[in-house]
Each structure stands twice: as structure tokens, then as C-alpha cells.
Amino acid sequence: MEMYLPIAGVEIMAWKLILLGFTVGVIGGFFGIGGAFMVTPALNVFGFPMAYAIGTDMAHIAGKSIVATAKHRKFGNVDMVLGIIMILGTAIGIELGATFIMWLEKVGRVDAVVRYTYMALLFGLSTYMLYEYIKLTRGVTEEKKKVVTDAGTSGLALKMHAIKIPPMVHLKVSGFTISVWVILIVAAITGFVAGFLGVGGGFLRMPALMYVIGCPTRVAVGTDLFEVMVSGAYGAFTYAIKGRVELVAAVVMLIGASVGAQFGTLATQYVKGLKIRLYFAVTMMLAGVSVILKHIAGTHKDVYYPSLSAWVKTNPNFIEWAQTEGAKLSAKVQVRDWILFNKDAVKGWFATQPDFIQAARASEAAWNAYSGYLMLGAACGLSLLIIVRMIQGISLEKKMKAGK
């Protein structure tokens, strides 16, 4: 069924949105992340302009995490006290991160700095998690592997627990006592990096909750989702007010996501914590590759964007729009938005340009598509793997019960 989405001006098959919502629902429920790094490039591949892809994604993330958090809470995986303290620290951190990015924008080339930091974080964290998984499972017999279900508390987390600066808080669900200051500082740092990178930050908080705070894997997943829910709802609301949420697409994706999130959360009950960490590491590594592809697309954009931007600034339509409707926006955003809303005029400009500019434009679109397809493929493959593992776990449990 082909659907026309009036706000973003895109025609799309409904099943694609439902499938995307479903797969990211499974992954989000399983890892405790929003999954924006997967949905946004995939929506972009489906023809959504980036600004709408982000807004639509926010609405989808907020709704999906409500369902997934409620479910994790039933399983006893959400540490509410920890989650609420984390939200406070994250909010402060995000504000500081956003301020820092504005300062970077003033002094120079911010895009490359953000992208390199993002890549370093994704590859660094995933390599560490893979190393940890291999260390814990290498040379271990099949019998022992059944006993080792989670990685246990890391050395760094034990050091954090030893800090006794009051006020101390006992986290019943996580099963330890820790200084409130430690939680606030860890949340502020992850929030700062999230604000700096312009992402939700689930992929940072989840490992931080496990390795620095010392939560068991399942509690890290559930508690992180609680935070994703709050930040997603806020993000969805602000983007909706700015008119950047394609609500029909968000609703269709949410239908898929609400079913997917059921599978994802249920799977955490049947897949070992250690395996959750392994799959998470692989997901982050794929996301890192996707960012590299995006970076290559960006280098092609650099070839034509200065000339396009210069042409836009001299266009009478733009000048009139910038003085009236777009007056509140910064000069950079004015150009970006005008390009977004005047696709035909921009197309006409490209048609008159020399071959190298047209080639750069085509290469940019191609590399962006590779990035989107990689994330789409990864989302489909991972969600399938999670469902298969869950079904295996359920049948194993049934066999064990029958054996008794």
C-alpha cells in the first residue's frame, strides 16, 4: 500500500515503515536504546529529508520506549531511583554539550570533529566489549559457559562503589549502594557527549551503567530505556511544535514498533546477559561503519555545497523568505531550510552546473544510501537473530521443565 505523507512530501510503501518500526522495536527493547542511529539513516534512504527523519524518529522512539519500559518494569529490570538521578545529571550534561558545540561552531569546523569523536566512541566501546566477551568465554568449556550468564561487576564499578561521599543511595533493583555524586557525574559526562554529538545517548549510557555504575546487564537495559522514554517524549514534543514530525509515518512505525518491542523485551528473559553485550558490541561496530560511509558522503557534499549556498544567498526568493518567515533562524539554518523546501529550484540549479558538481551530488546520494542500507540490513538481521535466540531459549526452558 503506497502512502502519501503530506508534511515531509514523500510517497512510501506502508510495509516498509512497519518493518522498520518492528525491527528497531525489537532491537530497542533488547538493548535498551532508542535506535535513532539506525532509524534516521534508514528513513533518509526511504526519501525523508533529514530534518523530518530526525523528528519522526523522535516520536517513534518516545512511543516505543513507553511500551518497552513498562514491560521491563514488570520484569523488575528498571531501577527507578537510579533512572531519576541519571535524568537530572543527563539534562545538565546535554545542556553543557550543546553549549560546547555552539562554541565549536563559532571557532571552526565542527562537523568533522563530531564525526571523528562519534566514530572513535563507537569503535572504542564496541572493541572493548568484544574483548571482554572473548576474555570471559575463551577456554571455557560448554558446561561452564552455561553457568557464566553475565560479566559480573567490573573493577572500575567496584572502585566507584568504594567512593563514600554522602549522600549515599541504596539501589534495591541493582543491588548495591553508591554515592549520588558518582551517578550524577557519570550521567553528566554521558549527557555531555550525547549533547555534543547530537544523539540520544543510549549507546553510551548502557555501557556506562554496566561498566562504571556496575548494574547487571538487564537492569542497565531497563533503566536506560526509562531515560530514553523521558528524553524521547521531550524531543518528540519540541520537534512536533516545530512541524518536523511526519505524524502519519510515526503512527505507522509505532504500530510495528509496539509489536517489536514486545519481542525485544521478552528476549532479554531468555538470552544471557553476556550474549546481550556481544550483540550490542556488534551493533555499535556496524553503526561505526555507517558513520564512516556518512563521512564519505559528507566529503562529496563539501565539493558542491559552498557554490550552492552562495547561489541560494543571492536568490531573490530566499532573500524575501529570510527577511520574513525565516528571520528567526541562523544564517546557516536559513540556507539549509530553504534548500529543503525548494527542491525544484535546487534541482534546476544542479542541472545548469558542470559535470563534477553533478557527479559529487550523485556520489553523496549513493554513499548516504549505502549507509542507510547497511543500517536497515543490520536492523533486520539483528532483530531476526534476537527472535531466533529467544525462541531457542523458550524451547530449552520448556524441555528442562518437561525433564523435571
Add this chain to the structure above:
Amino acid sequence: MEAVVEKILSIAYIAIFLIAIFGLMVVVSRVSNYLIRKILGIGGN
């Protein structure tokens, strides 16, 4: 004054719409949860 009222109304509409779609999602998830458990043959929530 009129502009302020218009702004408040638009925010209220968006809030109501978001709450409605999240409500719809809760219904879909409850039904799917029931069906998944039925199909996979597991009890509980």
C-alpha cells in the same frame, strides 16, 4: 493576545495527538503481547 492563544492551542493539539498515538500503541502492544505469549506457549505477563 490572539497569537498567544493560537500558540497555546497548537501546543495543546500536538500534546493531545501525541498522547492519543501513544495510547493507541499501548493497546496494540497489549494485544500483541497476548498473541505472542499464546503462540509461543508461555505464561505470565
